[in-house]
Amino acid sequence: MSKNIVLCGVGGQGTILASKLISGAAMNRGIPVKSAETIGMAQRGGSVFSHLRLGDDVDCPMIASGSADIIIGFEPGETVRMLPYLRKGGQVIVSSRPVMPVTAALAGSNYNGSEMLDYIRKKVDKVIVIDTEKACRELGSAKIVNLLLLGAAVNSGALGLDEEDIRKVILTRIPKKFHDLNFKALEYAKKSSL
Amino acid sequence: MHQEFLMGNEAIAMGAIAAGVNLVAGYPGTPSTEVLETVAKRRPQDTYVEWSINEKTAMEVGAGAAYTGARVMVTMKQVGLNVATDPLMSLEYIGVKGGMVVLVADDPGPISSQTEQDTRHFSRFSKLPCFDPSTVQEAYEMVQDAFEYSEKYRTPVFLRSTTRVSHGYASIDVKDEEDYKKNTPEGFIKDTKRWVIFPKLSYQAHINIEARNVELAKEFSSYDKNLLLNMESKAFPKKGIATGGFNYTYVSETLKTLGDARFLKVSTPHPFPEELAVKFLTGLDEVICIEELDPVIERELIYIAGKYQLPVKIYGKLTLDVKNSGENSLDSVMGNLTKFLGVNPPETGALSEDDKAEMPELPVRPPVLCAGCPHRASFYAVKQAMKGKKTLFAGDIGCYTMGNAMPLDMVDTCLCMGAGLGIAQGVDHIEPDTSCFAFVGDSTFFAAAIPGVINAVYNQADMTLVVLDNSTTAMTGHQPHPGTGQTMMGDVVNKVSIEKILKGIGLEFVETVDPLDYKKSVETVKSAAALPGVKAIIFKSPCIAIVKSDKCLAVDNDKCINCRKCIREIGCPALIIRDDKVVIDDSLCTGCGLCSQICPVGAIGGDHHE
Numbered sequence: 001m002s003k004n005i006v007l008c009g010v011g012g013q014g015t016i017l018a019s020k021l022i023s024g025a026a027m028n029r030g031i032p033v034k035s036a037e038t039i040g041m042a043q044r045g046g047s048v049f050s051h052l053r054l055g056d057d058v059d060c061p062m063i064a065s066g067s068a069d070i071i072i073g074f075e076p077g078e079t080v081r082m083l084p085y086l087r088k089g090g091q092v093i094v095s096s097r098p099v100m101p102v103t104a105a106l107a108g109s110n111y112n113g114s115e116m117l118d119y120i121r122k123k124v125d126k127v128i129v130i131d132t133e134k135a136c137r138e139l140g141s142a143k144i145v146n147l148l149l150l151g152a153a154v155n156s157g158a159l160g161l162d163e164e165d166i167r168k169v170i171l172t173r174i175p176k177k178f179h180d181l182n183f184k185a186l187e188y189a190k191k192s193s194l
Numbered sequence: 195m196h197q198e199f200l201m202g203n204e205a206i207a208m209g210a211i212a213a214g215v216n217l218v219a220g221y222p223g224t225p226s227t228e229v230l231e232t233v234a235k236r237r238p239q240d241t242y243v244e245w246s247i248n249e250k251t252a253m254e255v256g257a258g259a260a261y262t263g264a265r266v267m268v269t270m271k272q273v274g275l276n277v278a279t280d281p282l283m284s285l286e287y288i289g290v291k292g293g294m295v296v297l298v299a300d301d302p303g304p305i306s307s308q309t310e311q312d313t314r315h316f317s318r319f320s321k322l323p324c325f326d327p328s329t330v331q332e333a334y335e336m337v338q339d340a341f342e343y344s345e346k347y348r349t350p351v352f353l354r355s356t357t358r359v360s361h362g363y364a365s366i367d368v369k370d371e372e373d374y375k376k377n378t379p380e381g382f383i384k385d386t387k388r389w390v391i392f393p394k395l396s397y398q399a400h401i402n403i404e405a406r407n408v409e410l411a412k413e414f415s416s417y418d419k420n421l422l423l424n425m426e427s428k429a430f431p432k433k434g435i436a437t438g439g440f441n442y443t444y445v446s447e448t449l450k451t452l453g454d455a456r457f458l459k460v461s462t463p464h465p466f467p468e469e470l471a472v473k474f475l476t477g478l479d480e481v482i483c484i485e486e487l488d489p490v491i492e493r494e495l496i497y498i499a500g501k502y503q504l505p506v507k508i509y510g511k512l513t514l515d516v517k518n519s520g521e522n523s524l525d526s527v528m529g530n531l532t533k534f535l536g537v538n539p540p541e542t543g544a545l546s547e548d549d550k551a552e553m554p555e556l557p558v559r560p561p562v563l564c565a566g567c568p569h570r571a572s573f574y575a576v577k578q579a580m581k582g583k584k585t586l587f588a589g590d591i592g593c594y595t596m597g598n599a600m601p602l603d604m605v606d607t608c609l610c611m612g613a614g615l616g617i618a619q620g621v622d623h624i625e626p627d628t629s630c631f632a633f634v635g636d637s638t639f640f641a642a643a644i645p646g647v648i649n650a651v652y653n654q655a656d657m658t659l660v661v662l663d664n665s666t667t668a669m670t671g672h673q674p675h676p677g678t679g680q681t682m683m684g685d686v687v688n689k690v691s692i693e694k695i696l697k698g699i700g701l702e703f704v705e706t707v708d709p710l711d712y713k714k715s716v717e718t719v720k721s722a723a724a725l726p727g728v729k730a731i732i733f734k735s736p737c738i739a740i741v742k743s744d745k746c747l748a749v750d751n752d753k754c755i756n757c758r759k760c761i762r763e764i765g766c767p768a769l770i771i772r773d774d775k776v777v778i779d780d781s782l783c784t785g786c787g788l789c790s791q792i793c794p795v796g797a798i799g800g801d802h803h804e
């Protein structure tokens with residue numbers, strides 16, 4: 001069994017840490033992992049992605065169009081950009097919080113992501129939208145977006161990993177002082193993605 | 195053996211360590227940087243590592259060490275190889291004693307580079323053997339093979355990687371520490387007939403190199419990473435696919451869906467494994483070459499088909515059956531191979547073509563200077579000071595290249611490391627009424643700008659040099675350099691002063707200013723521009739990604755008159771519009787204060803961080 005996962009967002013949003021947690025969790029289970037991600041100039045506020053492939057029979061770390069089992073989107077517009085990668089029947093997890101590009105601010109645009117969310121809802125059956133802005137306010141931290149999305153992804157079953165796998169990898173990969181907060185974010189994600 | 199989850203560049207570093215590397219030198223450049231950083235992090239105690247001031251110096255440091263019998267790796271990106279060409283071309287004639295691997299990372303796309311040059315070509319031009327890994331595991335193993343070949347044939351060898359190998363991750367098998375090779379250098383032994391290049395020696399060396407490459411081509415035909423697969427394909431008996439490097443994974447992945455076809459994987463593009471290629475071509479009617487950058491494999495196969503009079507038609511970039519620029523992908527290779535093999539592509543994913551056509555317009559996100567980046571303030575000060583004047587703003591390579599973005603629009607030219615200095619002088623000599631500026635970062639200053647300053651002084655140019663000194667090499671992930679007072683060995687050393695260098699060259703006007711002091715910055719630029727000759731301004735303020743700030747400003751929306759001058763003038767990504775009002779995104783703002791100094795009604799202020 002192999003799993004194809006796309007994570008996407010805007011440079012600086014923490015997609016890389018989320019990708020590291022998923023690969024760590026898979027490796028703890030003995031599942032081989034290959035991945036590819038954006039490094040370099042685009043990290044400065046550009047569109048970034050990670051492709052992650054879990055399983056034995058994988059040669060290429062990149063994913064072909066129409067073959068992702070799940071897209072974990074940190075930003076609505078960036079999620080739409082990656083949607084051609086989704087396979088039929090695939091799962092989308094998306095944060096509702098938009099990141100306004102400088103180009104949009106300059107053009108005086110009111111980009112707020114809602115048009116993007118509408119498109120995703122219209123085209124994809126399995127969608128979980130997480131209001132990360134609200135969740136961050138309620139949990140009192142802006143640094144848990146990745147855990148909220150990851151929690152929802154695990155719950156959807158589309159990762160082929162369970163909550164316990166993620167908890168374990170948090171314990172080894174993330175500084176102790178953030179453990180409680182991260183676990184709370186997982187719980188929160190479970191409740192709001194039901 | 196044990197398993198580790200490594201980035202391709204980390205795997206190359208671990209492979210070099212396992213091969214007993216004694217010295218690693220390089221200059222940062224995406225996508226090569228993490229190789230040297232990983233060696234520095236995980237090196238055994240007696241391995242020496244340095245960021246050299248540029249690739250030429252790194253190559254020379256490497257040569258010296260290899261003369262002693264040390265195992266050496268030199269790292270750079272593909273355009274860095276251009277800088278190191280001079281020593282490398284001659285070094286190939288002189289040869290080495292210890293194994294020497296030149297790691298060059300190419301960048302199909304290009305994703306973060308000026309050119310799509312192909313180091314496989316370079317290897318042919320320079321006559322150096324070249325290894326081209328396709329996966330993270332293979333990169334780990336190949337670097338060790340490369341050291342062996344280098345020592346056996348006493349020649350530097352290329353390990354050519356590409357972005358997707360260098361920046362891909364995989365869980366791979368790596369050696370345990372007790373299995374690492376230990377290499378103790380014999381030391382430099384004087385021998386002018388060996389180490390001093392003269393025309394006579396070069397003539398003899400040339401003969402030897404040509405003979406060696408013939409021998410190597412034979413040996414490479416049985417190198418276990420050059421592969422010939424599916425020789426007896428039933429599905430496509432007359433068709434073959436040739437590939438190499440990362441594209442091997444595209445091909446093998448695609449053939450899982452399309453069925454087995456005969457294919458050749460070339461891991462040593464130079465010297466080309468001719469005998470293996472003849473076996474591959476024999477009996478085929480048609481071949482397609484799947485590769486990135488230049489049609490290197492394709493040209494070799496055409497040559498071999500001609501030489502052996504094999505009746506086979508070869509398709510690829512030269513025939514425009516494969517795109518001749520940019521990156522390939524699983525999708526593009528699927529397109530190439532379904533057409534070539536005459537089979538149907540698999541069904542599509544969740545979105546139909548109609549769905550894609552309905553897609554809303556996506557936000558455009560060019561890379562921009564970070565919120566609070568001091569370069570933004572420097573550019574803005576020069577822009578305001580020179581408003582209405584005829585100017586040239588010559589840019590350079592680094593984060594500050596992004597000063598080209600709207601609304602700053604402050605980079606008129608950008609060519610290669612250090613070129614801004616020369617370009618400013620060239621324009622000045624032809625158009626003396628243009629006020630010419632060259633912007634250069636601190637790391638680029640040391641790497642490539644000093645000769646340009648001396649040239650300007652000597653040849654009486656009128657120009658202003660603007661050094662954007664943020665005390666790091668920011669674009670490539672914050673490496674130290676001579677101005678930072680730290681080395682890769684962790685030593686604290688005397689900082690080399692840019693100001694003293696400039697004064698030493700003979701500049702009379704050298705002013706250091708904090709760019710976040712807007713008024714003073716504008717005044718300094720004005721006085722510099724008014725003077726004749728070569729002047730320099732050093733804008734000194736640390737990169738916000740290394741000196742983290744906990745400050746943050748906010749817009750007082752009662753005072754704000756919604757003129758949007760702040761957004762229109764400086765384009766800080768923290769300044770956004772929400773519900774038609776200007777607000778500051780507190781997750782991005784660093785409180786640099788630039789916007790508050792240009793707001794006409796003083797609506798921006800405060801320190802709103804808890």
Ligand code: SF4
Pocket residue numbers: 565566567746747766767768769778782783784785786787788789790
């Ligand atoms: S103070 Fe103004 S210019 Fe500086 S980072 Fe904050 S919003 Fe951007």
Ligand code: SF4
Pocket residue numbers: 749753754755756757758759760761776792793794795796797798
């Ligand atoms: S420059 Fe000042 S007044 Fe004008 S929009 Fe910005 S904050 Fe408001």
